[in-house]
Amino acid sequence: MHKKLFIPGPVSVKPDVLEKMATPMIGHRSKDASALQRRISDKLRKLFYTEEEILLSTTSGSGLMEGAIRSCTAKRAAVFSVGAFGKRWYEMAVSNNVPADLFEVEWGQATTPEMVEEALSTGKYDLVTITHNETSTGVMNPIEEISKVIKKYPDVVWCVDAVSSAGGSKIEVDKLGIDICITSTQKALGLPPGLAICTFSKKAVERAKQVPHRGYYLDLLSLYDYIQKKDYQYPSTPSLSHMFALDYQLDKIFEEGLDNRFARHIEMAEYVRAWAKKHFALFADERYLSNTLTTISNTRNIDIAELNKELGKRGFQISNGYGKMKDKTFRIAHMADYTLDDVKEVLGHIEDILKL
Amino acid sequence: MHKKLFIPGPVSVKPDVLEKMATPMIGHRSKDASALQRRISDKLRKLFYTEEEILLSTTSGSGLMEGAIRSCTAKRAAVFSVGAFGKRWYEMAVSNNVPADLFEVEWGQATTPEMVEEALSTGKYDLVTITHNETSTGVMNPIEEISKVIKKYPDVVWCVDAVSSAGGSKIEVDKLGIDICITSTQKALGLPPGLAICTFSKKAVERAKQVPHRGYYLDLLSLYDYIQKKDYQYPSTPSLSHMFALDYQLDKIFEEGLDNRFARHIEMAEYVRAWAKKHFALFADERYLSNTLTTISNTRNIDIAELNKELGKRGFQISNGYGKMKDKTFRIAHMADYTLDDVKEVLGHIEDILKL
Numbered sequence: 039m040h041k042k043l044f045i046p047g048p049v050s051v052k053p054d055v056l057e058k059m060a061t062p063m064i065g066h067r068s069k070d071a072s073a074l075q076r077r078i079s080d081k082l083r084k085l086f087y088t089e090e091e092i093l094l095s096t097t098s099g100s101g102l103m104e105g106a107i108r109s110c111t112a113k114r115a116a117v118f119s120v121g122a123f124g125k126r127w128y129e130m131a132v133s134n135n136v137p138a139d140l141f142e143v144e145w146g147q148a149t150t151p152e153m154v155e156e157a158l159s160t161g162k163y164d165l166v167t168i169t170h171n172e173t174s175t176g177v178m179n180p181i182e183e184i185s186k187v188i189k190k191y192p193d194v195v196w197c198v199d200a201v202s203s204a205g206g207s208k209i210e211v212d213k214l215g216i217d218i219c220i221t222s223t224q225k226a227l228g229l230p231p232g233l234a235i236c237t238f239s240k241k242a243v244e245r246a247k248q249v250p251h252r253g254y255y256l257d258l259l260s261l262y263d264y265i266q267k268k269d270y271q272y273p274s275t276p277s278l279s280h281m282f283a284l285d286y287q288l289d290k291i292f293e294e295g296l297d298n299r300f301a302r303h304i305e306m307a308e309y310v311r312a313w314a315k316k317h318f319a320l321f322a323d324e325r326y327l328s329n330t331l332t333t334i335s336n337t338r339n340i341d342i343a344e345l346n347k348e349l350g351k352r353g354f355q356i357s358n359g360y361g362k363m364k365d366k367t368f369r370i371a372h373m374a375d376y377t378l379d380d381v382k383e384v385l386g387h388i389e390d391i392l393k394l
Numbered sequence: 395m396h397k398k399l400f401i402p403g404p405v406s407v408k409p410d411v412l413e414k415m416a417t418p419m420i421g422h423r424s425k426d427a428s429a430l431q432r433r434i435s436d437k438l439r440k441l442f443y444t445e446e447e448i449l450l451s452t453t454s455g456s457g458l459m460e461g462a463i464r465s466c467t468a469k470r471a472a473v474f475s476v477g478a479f480g481k482r483w484y485e486m487a488v489s490n491n492v493p494a495d496l497f498e499v500e501w502g503q504a505t506t507p508e509m510v511e512e513a514l515s516t517g518k519y520d521l522v523t524i525t526h527n528e529t530s531t532g533v534m535n536p537i538e539e540i541s542k543v544i545k546k547y548p549d550v551v552w553c554v555d556a557v558s559s560a561g562g563s564k565i566e567v568d569k570l571g572i573d574i575c576i577t578s579t580q581k582a583l584g585l586p587p588g589l590a591i592c593t594f595s596k597k598a599v600e601r602a603k604q605v606p607h608r609g610y611y612l613d614l615l616s617l618y619d620y621i622q623k624k625d626y627q628y629p630s631t632p633s634l635s636h637m638f639a640l641d642y643q644l645d646k647i648f649e650e651g652l653d654n655r656f657a658r659h660i661e662m663a664e665y666v667r668a669w670a671k672k673h674f675a676l677f678a679d680e681r682y683l684s685n686t687l688t689t690i691s692n693t694r695n696i697d698i699a700e701l702n703k704e705l706g707k708r709g710f711q712i713s714n715g716y717g718k719m720k721d722k723t724f725r726i727a728h729m730a731d732y733t734l735d736d737v738k739e740v741l742g743h744i745e746d747i748l749k750l
Contacts, residue, residue, distance in 0.1 A: 046419050047631060050578075051418065060412040060414075061412075062414045063399060063406060063407055065399060067401075095459070096452065096454055097453055097630075098611075098632070101452075101611045104609065106608045115545075126610075133607060133608060133609050138595070164733060206736075213708070222631070224419075230419055230633070230635045231422065231632065253460065253490050256611065274455070274457070275403060275587040276454070277456045277587055277588030278587060279586045280633075332562045391750070
């Protein structure tokens with residue numbers, strides 16, 4: 039039985055979008071495939087407010103995160119982590135023998151511009167990774183303020199994990215000076231998992247040229263070079279099903295209007311936050327709350343697994359806390375194509391089950 | 395307009411299988427996801443005649459090929475190539491700084507047991523890659539004979555690229571002693587592209603443990619360890635849409651019966667070969683012809699692009715030659731769910747267009 043998913047990905051996908059996943063196959067070396075992938079890239083440029091190149095990768099977001107840090111670190115990477123997915127970037131560096139240092143904060147806190155300034159002022163780093171929206175804690179980092187610091191260091195390639203925010207929260211890539219902004223389909227874009235997306239700046243292109251041994255499948259420079267030469271075709275057979283669905287869904291996103299979409303996400307987020315404060319407490323520092331998911335402290339010490347089981351019987355699913363926070367927090371995602379009514383519906387069921 | 399595809403992947407997918415790509419989402423950390431992925435692995439073990447582990451990767455086949463050679467070469471890899479995809483494995487080694495030597499033959503020829511024996515007898519290599527079915531030339535390598543050689547070297551991890559043959563040609567993984575047998579969904583399995591599959595032997599597991607810096611997303615050992623600990627869930631969000639469709643399609647494959655399926659592929663192959671010999675000539679050495687696609691020498695010097703254009707108007711598509719063979723050969727794939735009637739249909743149109 040399918041449930042309405044309020045987990046931070048995969049999200050529930052609209053039936054008409056799902057249907058596009060069943061589009062009959064075309065040759066991936068055909069003009070139709072070129073046109074499809076070129077069209078998607080054009081639309082994604084609009085979504086990311088960028089004039090730089092777009093890369094599509096048949097992987098999860100992790101594939102492109104690894105590709106970014108491996109392909110574009112020539113000297114040393116500064117990895118800023120505010121939770122599990124920030125730390126994952128550091129593990130990727132270590133497992134690829136890429137020199138990197140990890141800068142962590144307590145879970146629930148944000149990466150501050152001061153921390154970034156302190157690290158970069160040492161002159162040791164030529165790549166920075168920042169998590170825009172940390173799925174484990176519900177923190178949204180202040181990338182506008184961080185941008186001002188990073189812009190002072192023109193040799194730094196800036197990578198942003200926007201996996202759980204892009205499409206639900208405004209990220210003006212060129213204005214902020216982000217070199218590689220990464221997302222994937224199964225979060226705020228409202229599609230099934232299986233395709234990752236990133237922006238790729240000219241600075242990132244030049245940097246990658248200086249890096250030996252970037253690997254093959256996740257080498258961002260080889261993807262970039264290939265699509266230039268082969269009119270937006272990719273070196274390996276991509277997931278065309280996701281391409282068909284993404285092409286369609288991007289039209290729907292622009293039909294709603296980007297500003298309307300972002301405002302809808304804020305509206306849902308504010309409602310969930312108010313509800314959380316009324317009945318529980320917010321886990322993340324209130325200055326840095328995510329627009330796409332809310333992590334709620336389990337102040338009533340409820341049995342979260344049991345709550346989810348009861349919600350399941352009613353056709354809904356939320357998330358327990360991530361990793362070490364499994365029972366201490368629970369998470370409600372409010373992203374992609376849900377509206378305030380959907381959020382009210384699931385919260386109503388929680389109130390009913392917990393007799394709040 | 396969708397065409398009937400006789401290209402070596404993506405193949406045309408049956409409407410009921412395509413429909414499964416539109417299955418509503420479930421959480422990838424749910425019991426349902428575990429059960430789905432465990433069930434698929436069990437079915438794939440049957441398809442590969444193996445009792446070893448199965449790994450699923452949200453990538454094309456290239457992702458797992460790279461993962462195999464990088465994760466499991468501790469000393470030096472011997473890469474045997476009979477065409478473009480064999481050579482790709484060498485490029486993967488080089489781009490990952492994995493020590494490797496390339497053993498090539500002229501296009502159209504096969505890797506012989508003698509070549510493998512000569513290389514392995516030097517004692518330099520602890521990993522061998524063999525292309526089972528070379529999509530660029532239509533050669534199917536004699537893996538039964540090669541198996542006898544490799545078995546004499548118990549320290550060698552044997553990787554087989556069965557991307558364009560598995561599911562269409564019998565590969566008894568355990569009997570042959572293959573450690574990592576790789577395929578992907580968009581070829582003889584009859585599904586859309588976007589998911590790769592491999593077998594992973596205990597010997598491969600032990601080898602990978604000795605290899606530092608295996609990377610993250612394509613590290614086969616970390617996939618293996620994760621699914622053991624987390625009941626067949628994967629470290630990153632996988633393409634669940636492909637899982638739903640694969641689960642369904644594998645049932646259909648067993649319904650047909652593996653032996654029937656393989657016999658049907660041979661029947662189609664023999665028909666295309668006879669037709670090719672009557673009107674053109676076979677490109678590959680006749681001792682090593684592929685069961686899933688036939689590469690035909692363009693002895694009449696026809697305009698292949700023009701032929702495909704005319705076929706396109708009638709709703710069909712074949713492939714030109716690969717890379718440097720673009721105009722000198724053309725390729726007709728006969729794999730997945732097509733029958734002899736489909737093959738006769740497309741060949742009939744070719745005869746009609748070319749006035750043969």
